[in-house]
Amino acid sequence: MTELRRERFTVMTERGEVTAVLKGTFYHSAETRVGFPCAGDFVLLHCNERGDSLIVTVLPRRSKFSRANYSGHAAGYAKTMLEQAVARRSEGSGNPRVDSRGRHTTTHRQLFMLPSGAMVIDTPGMRELGLFDADEGIRAGFTDMEEWFAQCRFTDCRHQAEPGCAVLAALADSSLPRERW
Numbered sequence: 001m002t003e004l005r006r007e008r009f010t011v012m013t014e015r016g017e018v019t020a021v022l023k024g025t026f027y028h029s030a031e032t033r034v035g036f037p038c039a040g041d042f043v044l045l046h047c048n049e050r051g052d053s054l055i056v057t058v059l060p061r062r063s064k065f066s067r068a069n070y071s072g073h074a075a076g077y078a079k080t081m082l083e084q085a086v087a088r089r090s091e092g093s094g095n096p097r098v099d100s101r102g103r104h105t106t107t108h109r110q111l112f113m114l115p116s117g118a119m120v121i122d123t124p125g126m127r128e129l130g131l132f133d134a135d136e137g138i139r140a141g142f143t144d145m146e147e148w149f150a151q152c153r154f155t156d157c158r159h160q161a162e163p164g165c166a167v168l169a170a171l172a173d174s175s176l177p178r179e180r181w
Contacts, residue, residue: 002039003110009037009055011045012113020045020053039111040119148176 002017003010009020020043026036035058037043042059112120139146149157153164162168170176
């Protein structure tokens with residue numbers, strides 16, 4: 001799938017681009033929109049040469065790019081934080097659309113495939129970008145830091161001036177490079 005424009009999808013097939021809509025079961029079986037297709041997804045499609053084709057299912061994903069969705073509330077006031085998939089293997093382009101509060105909202109996202117084989121996500125109008133459920137990835141990238149933290153005298157050490165801080169000791173004796181910290 002290369003493009004999403006409100007409830008219509010552009011899907012690249014071996015015969016070229018087709019316009020498609022979601023099968024009704026998407027709306028009835030999905031608790032959140034996370035399972036909905038987005039640009040970059042591979043989908044099972046029932047082609048219709050006389051009108052809109054039908055997206056039956058989303059094939060298994062290898063990667064995705066998500067952000068937090070506070071359902072229109074400011075982060076501090078949201079009761080729940082949902083995941084909004086921005087791209088799965090790529091997504092993006094925005095079409096302004098004046099909502100009940102007069103804000104610019106993105107209703108169109110598009111994936112561009114370049115001649116080199118690279119893909120570019122176009123998502124204009126996106127007001128906020130942040131990590132969603134990133135703890136595991138951050139931990140994996142900083143396992144050495146986790147080891148230093150475990151050696152601190154206090155479990156709530158802030159690594160600033162606390163006595164018995166393993167991080168500060170490692171910085172002082174250069175066993176932890178400042179650049180890494």
